[in-house]
Amino acid sequence: xxxxxxxxxLRYSEEHEWIDSSSPARVGITAVAxxxxxxxxxxxxxxxxxxxxxxxxxxxxESTKAVSDLYSPVNGTVVxxxxxxxxxxxxxxxxxxGAGWLFTVEVSGEGELLSAEDYxxxxxAEVLAD
Numbered sequence: 001x002x003x004x005x006x007x008x009x010l011r012y013s014e015e016h017e018w019i020d021s022s023s024p025a026r027v028g029i030t031a032v033a034x035x036x037x038x039x040x041x042x043x044x045x046x047x048x049x050x051x052x053x054x055x056x057x058x059x060x061x062e063s064t065k066a067v068s069d070l071y072s073p074v075n076g077t078v079v080x081x082x083x084x085x086x087x088x089x090x091x092x093x094x095x096x097x098g099a100g101w102l103f104t105v106e107v108s109g110e111g112e113l114l115s116a117e118d119y120x121x122x123x124x125a126e127v128l129a130d
Contacts, residue, residue: 012119054111075109
């Protein structure tokens with residue numbers, strides 16, 4: 001089985017969420033998490049305007065295998081959610097770092113985040129080449 005990949009330009013939480021450096025920051029789950037979940041069939045995301053806290057559950061992803069909590073990698077205010085996931089949540093599996101993003105957040109503080117290299121080493125993934 002091929003190792004899952006992580007993008008070098010993102011940072012990662014222990015709970016398998018990624019965050020980019022834009023403002024507001026975009027959040028999603030890693031390919032490692034998407035693969036472990038199996039086919040995602042429903043995404044319950046935090047509402048725009050709600051507060052999220054680093055390391056705290058802020059939603060759920062339901063797959064054909066299980067229901068898993070979604071954790072925020074940062075503190076802040078949710079600005080937008082990816083409404084396209086209501087129609088087709090499976091895009092989380094097919095494009096977790098692109099069209100499968102979950103929500104954007106105006107960051108007020110960060111939790112403990114891992115570099116791509118640290119995440120890849122810890123979860124047996126491979127960092128994509130730049």
